[in-house]
Amino acid sequence: MRPDQTLEVIEGNLPIILTQPHAGTSLCGDVRAQLQDQVLELSDTDWHIPRLYADLLPQATIVRTAVHRYVIDVNRPPDDAPMYPGSHGTGLCPLTDFDGKRLYRSDCEPDAAQITQRLQRWYQPYHAAIAAQIRRLQQTHPDVLVYDCHSIRSEIPNLFDGRLPVFNIGSYDDRSCDPALTSKVAAVCARACQGNGNETDYDYVVNGRFRGGYTTRHYGQPDTGVHALQMELAQRSYMLEQAPWSYAAAAADKLRPVLREVLQQALQWLLQRQ
Numbered sequence: 001m002r003p004d005q006t007l008e009v010i011e012g013n014l015p016i017i018l019t020q021p022h023a024g025t026s027l028c029g030d031v032r033a034q035l036q037d038q039v040l041e042l043s044d045t046d047w048h049i050p051r052l053y054a055d056l057l058p059q060a061t062i063v064r065t066a067v068h069r070y071v072i073d074v075n076r077p078p079d080d081a082p083m084y085p086g087s088h089g090t091g092l093c094p095l096t097d098f099d100g101k102r103l104y105r106s107d108c109e110p111d112a113a114q115i116t117q118r119l120q121r122w123y124q125p126y127h128a129a130i131a132a133q134i135r136r137l138q139q140t141h142p143d144v145l146v147y148d149c150h151s152i153r154s155e156i157p158n159l160f161d162g163r164l165p166v167f168n169i170g171s172y173d174d175r176s177c178d179p180a181l182t183s184k185v186a187a188v189c190a191r192a193c194q195g196n197g198n199e200t201d202y203d204y205v206v207n208g209r210f211r212g213g214y215t216t217r218h219y220g221q222p223d224t225g226v227h228a229l230q231m232e233l234a235q236r237s238y239m240l241e242q243a244p245w246s247y248a249a250a251a252a253d254k255l256r257p258v259l260r261e262v263l264q265q266a267l268q269w270l271l272q273r274q
Contacts, residue, residue, distance in 0.1 A: 006066045006122060009129050012059035015141035015270045016263060017133050019148045019215055020064035021075045022046035031071050034108035042068060044098045046151045047245045052238055052252060053149055057263040061133050065126045070094060070103055072118040074126045075213040083213055088159050093118060100158045134226055143273040145266055146228040148215045153241050154234040160209045166237045167204035170212035170230035176220025177227040182206065184265045185229060192258040
């Protein structure tokens with residue numbers, strides 16, 4: 001961890017960076033006191049993402065923040081421009097949770113000065129770390145993948161209709177990643193949905209409701225050798241989707257080999273470009 005104990009960077013030599021923006025649960029002291037009690041269960045956390053991806057691709061680089069998205073969402077543009085115009089969503093320093101509940105107590109919402117402070121303290125160091133790791137890896141690899149690790153509850157009527165597929169692959173409509181690399185990832189998910197020739201409880205979509213957040217859109221520049229994909233997992237695939245948000249080991253043990261194969265296929269594609 002960095003000195004303020006919120007930013008962690010684990011350097012590897014392979015051309016893949018696993019970014020983990022929403023797994024943190026730290027409310028950074030004074031922010032906790034400003035929030036309403038009803039939201040302190042942190043239902044919008046990308047629970048257990050570090051555990052789910054642990055050791056799937058040794059020597060991949062990892063960049064993650066311990067700061068919860070209710071404090072500042074590092075996967076939103078710094079100017080707070082909407083990611084999906086016309087759709088419900090939450091912002092840079094969100095005022096509501098995914099279900100539309102107000103986050104802050106009366107008269108406690110962050111003002112412009114507080115938002116600027118959060119940008120400087122937590123947001124900018126996170127993105128500076130990603131940019132630094134891209135530069136480092138491109139010294140030895142012409143093509144690098146920023147793989148943005150996410151998960152979300154399967155059903156959130158305030159954000160989307162129906163139930164999400166298990167695998168939601170976002171390439172910003174083919175703008176953030178070479179389509180051939182996206183196809184490699186999608187093919188792994190497609191095979192997992194069929195199992196051993198039989199239907200499974202997995203399903204997938206490419207550029208559906210989640211086409212990629214700020215990280216994917218900002219860093220993904222295939223023409224310069226930087227590819228970016230968002231993998232949004234429906235949480236039913238590996239955990240309990242209500243408090244206490246427990247990790248479901250049996251389900252996760254089934255999912256992890258699929259994620260390992262996704263990363264290995266992506267790695268193979270990247271190395272073939274050298």
